[in-house]
Amino acid sequence: MMKINFFFIKIYLTFFLLLLFSHALKSQKLIPHFSTPGFEVMLAERVLEKYICDTNVIVLLNGSESLEYSVKGVTNQYSETIYQISISGYSRDKMFRVWTLLHEMGHVIDMVNGDLCENPKYWLGERITEYIPYNDRPWEKSAEMWAYILWVDIVGEIMKENIEEK
Numbered sequence: 001m002m003k004i005n006f007f008f009i010k011i012y013l014t015f016f017l018l019l020l021f022s023h024a025l026k027s028q029k030l031i032p033h034f035s036t037p038g039f040e041v042m043l044a045e046r047v048l049e050k051y052i053c054d055t056n057v058i059v060l061l062n063g064s065e066s067l068e069y070s071v072k073g074v075t076n077q078y079s080e081t082i083y084q085i086s087i088s089g090y091s092r093d094k095m096f097r098v099w100t101l102l103h104e105m106g107h108v109i110d111m112v113n114g115d116l117c118e119n120p121k122y123w124l125g126e127r128i129t130e131y132i133p134y135n136d137r138p139w140e141k142s143a144e145m146w147a148y149i150l151w152v153d154i155v156g157e158i159m160k161e162n163i164e165e166k
Helices: 002-025 038-051 094-112 138-165
Strands: 029-032 058-065 073-077 082-088
Touching: 029 038, 038 058, 038 094, 038 138, 058 094, 073 094, 082 094, 094 138
Parallel strands: 029 058, 058 082
Antiparallel strands: 073 082
């Protein structure tokens, strides 16, 4: 019994070390929750590689967060280099989930570029002190623009790769 448990511990440790080593080779780090769909992880990695040049950026990605029903995704900034993206676990439509992820990645891009700061809230160097309706928030408009750009670029690139493989 002890030999079997030790065998599984060795396999787990080997896998963990390989995972750490593979992340060390990349410039940015994405740490996904185990329940995040693989396609979403791949998309987030591609966005990080192509659009975020800061090699110290770490993004925590949770694709099955228990958010309020009307909230599809949230991005939090913990420091200048650590961000968390949470996508609602209630959301089942794959294309809508991808759009939400790209929207949230847009927030990360804006934060890394210094256009958006969370605590306190700043947009393009101006402090946001009053309530602004969601659809009028310039950082949300920017995230929607990023989602469109990333959809055309990253998702289009993946579709092109899949067509070329066939």
